[in-house]
Amino acid sequence: QVLLLESGGGLVQAGGSLRLSCTGSGRTFSSYYMAWFRQAPGKEREFVAFISTSGVTTDYVDSVKGRFSISRDNAKNTVYLQMNSLKPEDTAVYYCAARLIFSTGWRRKEEYDQWGQGTQVTVSS
Secondary structure (H helix, E strand, C coil): CCCEEEECCEEEECCCCEEEEEEECCCCHHHCEEEEEEECCCCCCEEEEEECCCCCCEEECHHHCCCEEEEEEHHHCEEEEEECCCCHHHCEEEEEEEECCCCCCCCCHHHCCEECCCEEEEEEC
16 A cells, blocks of 8 residues: 655646646555546546556546646655646646556556545645
8 A cells, every 4th residue: 555645736827837746655665556647626537648557658538638748756656746837627636646557448547456545636726
């Protein structure tokens, strides 16, 4: 089991940038497939980005492609989400999630069994 802690959220104007961090506990962090999800008020939690254990494979929801970038530093037990050109519709609570066993369903929130507490991102127009 890995405990996840997100940070880096905040209030930013449209067009601005934020970098979210998710730090995991334990010595096996590098073995976990990681993802970011987000949940806006009144909406379902949705997939944002995925990264494989080595960082070689990444995936993004279409709405953030070209603006967001996911990366990881296994030496620091941390995964990042760099968010550029932010839009008001990016406003949500952002969660990181971890899964130990590979699954082709990495976009499905049901595939993840470890979650952080979330960090709020608010983009003003």
